[in-house]
Amino acid sequence: MLNWIAAAARVVAVHPFPIDLDEGQHKDSTVLEPAMEQIRRTWASLGFEPFDDTIWIMDPNMAAHGNAVKSIADQLGLR
Numbered sequence: 001m002l003n004w005i006a007a008a009a010r011v012v013a014v015h016p017f018p019i020d021l022d023e024g025q026h027k028d029s030t031v032l033e034p035a036m037e038q039i040r041r042t043w044a045s046l047g048f049e050p051f052d053d054t055i056w057i058m059d060p061n062m063a064a065h066g067n068a069v070k071s072i073a074d075q076l077g078l079r
Helices: 029-045 063-075
Strands: 013-016 055-060
Touching: none
Parallel strands: none
Antiparallel strands: 013 055
């Protein structure tokens, strides 16, 4: 899908954040911190690495990303 959006992407940057939490949960560190850890694990599984405290980056041409995408496609029966 990335190739459909940007044919020759060299880097992809994201701001991982749990979008399924409501405003009150965003303010509750006992809810937010475990959710953030889960989000970070998910992005890391796709080859993303922390750039700073809030931004994660990934080179879409690296094997880690390609392997992760293939694994997800296989799990979903898309291949």
